[in-house]
Amino acid sequence: MKENNLKIITKSISLGLGSFLVTLLFLAGGFSLSEGYNMLNPYADTEFAKDYTPEKFIRVKEGMKMSEIEKITGEPLNSSYDTARGLIYHSFTRDGWIRRQPGFSLSLCGDLAWYGSSVEYGRDSVALKVYSGWYYD
Numbered sequence: 001m002k003e004n005n006l007k008i009i010t011k012s013i014s015l016g017l018g019s020f021l022v023t024l025l026f027l028a029g030g031f032s033l034s035e036g037y038n039m040l041n042p043y044a045d046t047e048f049a050k051d052y053t054p055e056k057f058i059r060v061k062e063g064m065k066m067s068e069i070e071k072i073t074g075e076p077l078n079s080s081y082d083t084a085r086g087l088i089y090h091s092f093t094r095d096g097w098i099r100r101q102p103g104f105s106l107s108l109c110g111d112l113a114w115y116g117s118s119v120e121y122g123r124d125s126v127a128l129k130v131y132s133g134w135y136y137d
Contacts, residue, residue, distance in 0.1 A: 018040040037113045037134065045112035049077040056091060057117045057132055066090075066125040075117075087128070088121040095135065 038044045039073040043054075051074025060069050066088075070076075074092035095114040113136045 034121070036136075042113075043115055045095060045098045046114040048075065049092045050074055052092040052105045054115060054117070054118070054132070060119065060127070060130050062127050064127050064129055066119075066121055066127070069119060069127060079124050086123045088125070089118060090121070091116075091118040095137070 052057070056072050059072050069090075073092055076092050077094055078089075078091040080089045082089065091112065093116055095116075096111070097114075098111065113134050115133070116135050117132045119127050119131070124130050
């Protein structure tokens with residue numbers, strides 16, 4: 001009888017300690033995910049332009065005209081002009097989607113890595129640089 005009670009006590013302690021360690025690891029993992037890559041939803045913190053998809057953006061290449069690129073990707077999310085260098089910048093994605101959602105949070109982390117996609121055009125509206133990739137800022 002005593003041996004049976006000892007097994008029950010040992011299992012209870014093991015289960016409690018195991019649960020505590022799993023919870024502790026989960027919480028620590030949440031804090032380390034700040035600006036981390038979310039494998040379940042990689043684009044969780046990326047806001048996309050209306051008709052943009054990463055699959056479409058792969059077709060964008062340097063040397064293409066602005067009108068050609070917009071036929072593929074749709075209108076950019078943001079546009080800016082560098083007067084000193086005469087360059088136009090079009091961004092099709094941006095950071096911070098999670099923070100702009102009222103009442104929505106991702107457990108412990110409010111900021112994750114995001115996927116950036118942008119194009120830099122010269123004065124003739126021809127793409128000089130095409131940027132795409134993950135940002136961990």
